[in-house]
Every structure is written in C-alpha cells, then in structure tokens.
Amino acid sequence: MQQFLSVADAPDINALLEKARAHKANPFGQHHLGKQKMVINLFFNPSLRTRISTEKAARQLGCDVITYDAGGGWGIEFEDGAVMNLNTAEHVREAAGVLSQYCDILCVRSFPGLKDREADYRDQVMQAFVRHATVPVVSLESATRHPLQSLADCLTIAEHRTKSRPKVVLTWAPHPRQLPQCVANSFAEWMLAWGEVDLTIANPEGFDLAPAFAPPAIVTHDQRAAFAGADFIYAKNWSAYTDYGATTADCGDWTVDEAKMALTNDAHFMHCLPVRRNVVVSDGVIDSKRSLVLQQANNRTWAAQAVLGTILGG
Ligand SMILES: NCCC[C@H](NC(=O)CCC(=O)O)C(=O)O
Numbered sequence: 001m002q003q004f005l006s007v008a009d010a011p012d013i014n015a016l017l018e019k020a021r022a023h024k025a026n027p028f029g030q031h032h033l034g035k036q037k038m039v040i041n042l043f044f045n046p047s048l049r050t051r052i053s054t055e056k057a058a059r060q061l062g063c064d065v066i067t068y069d070a071g072g073g074w075g076i077e078f079e080d081g082a083v084m085n086l087n088t089a090e091h092v093r094e095a096a097g098v099l100s101q102y103c104d105i106l107c108v109r110s111f112p113g114l115k116d117r118e119a120d121y122r123d124q125v126m127q128a129f130v131r132h133a134t135v136p137v138v139s140l141e142s143a144t145r146h147p148l149q150s151l152a153d154c155l156t157i158a159e160h161r162t163k164s165r166p167k168v169v170l171t172w173a174p175h176p177r178q179l180p181q182c183v184a185n186s187f188a189e190w191m192l193a194w195g196e197v198d199l200t201i202a203n204p205e206g207f208d209l210a211p212a213f214a215p216p217a218i219v220t221h222d223q224r225a226a227f228a229g230a231d232f233i234y235a236k237n238w239s240a241y242t243d244y245g246a247t248t249a250d251c252g253d254w255t256v257d258e259a260k261m262a263l264t265n266d267a268h269f270m271h272c273l274p275v276r277r278n279v280v281v282s283d284g285v286i287d288s289k290r291s292l293v294l295q296q297a298n299n300r301t302w303a304a305q306a307v308l309g310t311i312l313g314g
C-alpha cells in the first residue's frame with residue numbers, strides 16, 4: 001500500500017479488517033514494524049479522535065510521531081503559478097517536499113471550503129500533498145472522504161452484526177452548521193465496496209449526495225420508511241451537494257430519536273462523532289445500550305494501525 005485516500009486503496013477490505021482485528025487483540029504484536037520510522041500528522045482542521053487514535057496506532061507500531069497543526073504555521077499556497085505576494089508564505093511544493101525529508105508516512109487532514117464544488121471534489125489539498133510528497137500519504141479526512149473512519153465503521157458493523165447482510169441506513173440529520181459531505185460519501189463508498197450489507201441512504205430533498213457516491217436507487221427521502229427493519233442506523237449531517245454547501249433549518253423532523261429507533265429491528269446507533277446531542281440524536285438514543293459511538297471511536301485506533309502497518313510492510 002503506497003497511499004490511503006479512498007476505498008480504491010483497499011482492494012481487499014476483509015484482509016484489512018483481519019489486520020485491524022489482529023492489532024486489537026495484540027496491540028504491540030507488530031511493534032517492530034515502526035522501528036526508526038517517523039510518522040507526521042498534519043492537521044488543517046480540528047480533531048480529537050483522528051489525532052489521538054492515529055498517534056496511538058503509530059506508537060503501538062513502534063513509530064515516532066510528530067503532530068503539527070498547520071493553522072499555527074506558515075500559510076500554505078496550493079495554486080500552481082501563484083504570485084505569492086499576499087498571505088501565503090510557502091508553496092505546497094516546498095511544504096510537502098520538506099515534510100518528506102522528515103518522515104516515512106505523511107498523514108493529512110483538510111476539510112473542504114464548501115464554496116467551490118469543483119475545487120473541493122478535486123480534493124485539491126490532499127492531491128497536492130500526494131503529488132509533491134515523496135513518502136506515502138494517508139488521509140485523515142479530506143474534502144471528499146474519511147477513509148479511516150469508514151474502515152473503523154466496517155469493523156464496528158462486522159463486530160456487531162448478527163446476520164450476514166444487515167440492513168444499514170445512513171441517515172441525514174439536522175445540524176446548526178454547514179458540514180462537509182465526506183463522512184457520508186466515504187461511508188457509502190465503503191459499504192458498497194465491502195458488499196456485505198444492504199445500504200439505504202435517507203436524506204431530505206435537495207440533500208442527495210453526489211451520484212458517484214450514492215446511486216439514486218438506494219436513496220430515499222422518507223426517513224421513517226428507511227428505518228423499518230434496519231439493523232444499523234448511521235446518522236450524519238451534511239450540507240447540500242447540488243446547491244453546493246447549502247444548509248437549511250427547515251427540513252422537518254430528521255433528528256434520530258427513540259420513536260424512530262422503535263421502527264427498526266432493534267438497530268444499533270452509529271455516529272462518527274463529534275455529535276450535537278438533541279439535534280442530530282436524542283440523549284435517549286445515544287445513551288442507550290444500542291449506541292456504538294464509543295466502540296466506533298475505539299476502532300479508529302485499530303483501523304489506523306492496520307493501514308499504517310500495511311504501509312510499513314506488515
Ligand atoms: N471528523 C468527523 C466529522 C468532522 C466534521 N464535523 C464537524 O465539523 C462538526 C463540527 C460541529 O459540530 O460544530 C464533518 O462533519 O465532516
């Protein structure tokens with residue numbers, strides 16, 4: 001594995017899940033892989049889970065880790081040919097080249113701007129690091145995808161399913177802010193590629209994900225109908241793809257609550273976190289025994305360890 005940006009970099013998801021399970025059972029079993037190796041985590045946006053779980057995973061593999069908040073450093077320019085006489089002090093060509101001198105794996109988090117769909121969906125920042133770094137690049141969430149989250153979600157579903165093809169519903173939920181589509185895009189991409197669940201996506205009119213991620217045949221605008229018989233409810237807000245970046249305060253009642261969960265097949269509740277309680281999901285649902293949010297967060301470590309370990313030759 002030379003990079004980890006999307007499900008395309010994980011041609012055998014079950015093999016990667018097997019590695020994640022092995023790390024979970026024996027966290028230091030491959031501590032030799034990272035001897036004298038350096039991992040740099042570069043964050044352009046906030047993080048709790050990704051930051052700590054990726055550091056933990058790297059350390060358990062025996063790596064050294066440096067985590068760098070790009071917001072506290074020189075402003076980085078991404079446009080080729082830019083006349084840099086404004087606020088950016090350093091071009092990504094140098095930044096990626098320099099960081100490559102210091103590490104063996106470069107992990108990057110960069111959210112979309114949610115203004116220019118074409119630029120966001122080119123995954124401009126992540127692709128610039130891929131192009132100009134000389135070491136493998138791992139996505140810690142880009143403008144379009146969050147693959148380490150999705151791998152952890154596959155693991156969580158695999159651990160808790162009680163049938164071979166559970167019904168999984170990815171449901172839009174309300175949020176006071178404008179959020180990226182990447183967690184939802186990635187979850188859909190991984191569930192479909194994995195092929196071991198029946199995926200339905202429920203969202204209000206106007207909030208369909210990009211067709212490349214959400215084939216229209218599996219999309220419904222009727223949340224209650226989608227919940228019927230579901231085994232897993234995966235909640236997430238995202239801003240609009242079509243009217244790019246639009247949000248709305250008027251989407252009716254899309255909060256995941258106890259009454260809606262009662263329509264399901266005693267479904268597990270999932271969310272990548274952080275989550276707005278009593279907006280996205282009621283306290284009663286997230287605090288219930290069927291909630292898997294902490295197990296998902298725990299599995300972020302094993303997903304990261306499987307990916308970093310594979311890049312290191314494990
Ligand atoms: N890394 C997981 C989710 C990150 C981001 N959520 C957020 O920005 C939530 C912020 C807030 O609730 O204010 C998203 O939706 O892609």
Ligand SMILES: NC(=O)OP(=O)(O)O
Nearest residue numbers: 047048049050272273
């Ligand atoms: N789920 C997730 O990626 O959380 P952070 O944004 O806190 O890393």
